[in-house]
Amino acid sequence: MELTSTKEDDAPAAGAGGRDAPTPERRPRTERRAAGTLVNLAMILLVGYLVLVPLAILLYSSLKASTTELPFEVPGFSLDNFRAVLSSSRLGEVTLNTAIYVVGSLIVALVLSVSLAYLFERTDIPGRSFLAPLALAPMAVPVTVMAIAWALVANPANGPLALLVRRVFGITVDVYSLPGMILVMGIFGVPSMYLMIAPAFARLNPELEEAAATVGAPLWRRLRLIVFPLITPAVSAAGMLLVVVALEGFAIPAILGLPKQIFVYSSFIQYSLQPPSGVANYGQASTYGVIVLALSLVMLMVYRRRVRDTHRFRVVVGKGYRPHRVSLGRWRIPLFLVVSAYMFVAIVLPIVALIWTSLSPYARPFSWSGLSSMTLESYRRVLSSSDIGEVLLNTGQVVLITATVTTAMSVWIAVAATRNRFRGSTMLFEATFLVFGIPSVVLGAAVLFLYLYLPVPIYGTVWIIIVALTTRFLPRGSRMVHTALLQLDDGLVEAARVTGASPMTVTRTILLPLLRPALWKCWLWVFAHALGELPIALLLTGADNRTLVVLLWDTFTSSVDYPEAGALAVIILAISTLAVWLVNRHSAEKQA
């Protein structure tokens, strides 16, 4: 042992140590390696630039005391913005609204997704083979489209759902209210939460529950004492994520809250930046941005700890048990009806209302007589407007380029992090996580400030939107690829390396093909979200880079032409559904 300690000094650092050692007879390899190092360096700079600069800009502008000027035009630093925000009467009101909104949607989403996951995974409820996929269907609906669909289905004037409720129960419902926003956000959050919670239920060894049943514990006790503690990690992780999404989500509060001036943080930030008066308050916007960022980061920290904890519960994984389901007995049919009714109201009805409105000459409730006066007029108007060609082209460029670039960068970041390609690769991967907590309104504002200041001529083009969206989706994208990489058996890649194939060849012929399903999933996710991402497009839009979602927003809020807005929403929905279908078919073929 003494020997080792004396020798320790000349031992190379583990890791990168001898990698670049020159071996004279292998000149070309060394050059290729140098090229690889250059590529790595370029990517590090790019990711750092995309991720860290907006964060810095945000902090920077929150310290610039000015209500009307752009941050770069203000000399000196001060805490005036924070002082002004903290002492304003607005803060209390907006904070309270935000708290009610976030907590309310969390409760709604939690109750719905836990119930659905339990019923579909653990019980013999009939029809689960089509109800379970249906619960996930809203994933393909961009949130902006979802919010507008709800505005159409539940507005007090002519929303079919609102009218139905008034006729049957005698209650007036108004979706343009805090409860309305909460309900829509809650329902919107169900699919992603269900996706995280359902596996926890599926893994639950039924013997644990049966053991409790045999000693005579009633259902409620069994749930409370056995089932809930075991699914708590997954549920709380999903909850944290929903809080972050609700906190920064813009479309729902904007579409359902702004008409009655109900502000939450995210919509208030946008309001400060693009008020009807036309005079933006950049300082106030940045300061609220910092507050939201801080809250989100706290949530994300807790989330990460939770997710780490879930590994502890791996013991729950039971091999070789027969998936025995709890019998619902005489509750089977009533519960089936309740779930079906929920699915109909929450998922089918809004979409039907959207289509109905888009085919109507004016906004009107469902009726048989209305069927005879259906018209494609609004589609004709949308598609024949002078700038629709440009809008479609812009949208296509934004969506396709963002999805492709984000997926490519995600692969690079995730591969570098898992294979430890260079020092700090893991840190780079972790750094992208910070962006996850930036509300997209704030990110849009930071990118806006940056390119108003930097002499890079992309302001007003689709590229500024692409830059902002790529930054926004990079954390989620790289995490999707990372997860897939972790599940990959190392032996598959190592077996290829030792044959003498170059790293490029191994990546091309082994790694990427094995990751293909994950790459498609990532691409699709970014595609669908880029299509519906409103606030960034809204803030960065100019005369020449309008996209479909901005057009939809303008049509819905400014010209209040509901049939035309409906037609636009249906078009967006059709595009994202088509993409989902194509990708699913593609991967299904690959499986066969």
Place this chain on the structure above:
Amino acid sequence: MTESKGKVMAREAKNSITISGLRKSYEQPSKAGSAYAIDDISFEVPQGQFVTLLGPSGCGKTTTLRCVAGLEQASEGRIEMGGEVMFDARTKQHVRPEDRPIAMVPQSYGIWPHMRVIDNAAFPLRHGRNRRKGPEVRQRALEMLEQVGLAAMADRWATQLSGGQQQRLALARALLGDPQVLLLDEPLSNLDAKLRAKLRQELRSFQERFGVAALYVTHDQSEALALSDTVIVMNQGRIEQIDRPERLYDHPRSSFVADFIGSANLFPVRDASSGPGGGVLTKTDIGPVLCARTGQGEEVRYHDGGFVCVRPEDVGVRTGGTGATPGDNEFAGVVESAEYLGDRLELVIRTGDVAVTASTRAGQNLRPGGEVVIRLDPASTSYLAS
């Protein structure tokens, strides 16, 4: 460096791999007193030989193999292959796995599920060290698949193979890379016992037919003894013994090896001195024992503890009783249990406080409770210093 290189080449032309002083710690190098996953490993794999790393779980076999493959970098030491330096911690030299003349069969086989059988096999020809082009590639891959009995399945998806077929495919792929050294990490551990016995014979015959050196990792001693030209027994990151299989059993160099390979009676030694006829006279808990054998190659350091080692089949047993007085290397005892195993009788005999296991020919009338005399023949009794 340069002047010694010529010498090294000449001396090791016969060795496919030469490893000296290899150490590896997974902890940060800055940490003081860090534990080594492998600690000062040195061995050689001569050309065309089958060498096995054997040891209990966690002793560092996989780590050693991965260092040889270049998938891990050791913290200290030196690895040469065919006379060329592949790794040297002092000169910070590290040849990457793709540039080493190796092929590997990982524990999970690493069969690529997105490719057909033939594409898996042909990968080294298409993308590997010695790339080829044209119809020759498929031809050679098919020939190799023929050799391992998979030619009929060449166009199947790789996922449609059974465990044993996957293993043969992995082997075919490795051999098509035309390696100097084949590295295998427990390639049989996922299979059932019958298939394992069959495949290990196949493995050995392929290795001999292609004349390639093999470095094989296993924790199964019967596998190691049946397959290898040389076995390297490892324990807690260190090498305990390097020897031919039969010598390993007859001449274990340490108590660990004696215990790990087969079964052995090990009596702790309190005091050792030189005995008559070049043997060692030891004091143990059962009494004084004369050992004619000593741990091979080591100078015996007396008064040093150590163990007396006797295999159960080398323990002589005869019925004792009032008349029988134990002689030299003989001890009186009582049968504690007797287990009849068809061809032999497995006995546990208590003498003093010590339980001795003996295995004798069946037929003797030895019952639990019976008095016996055991005899440890000095010629088959070893003194092990550690």
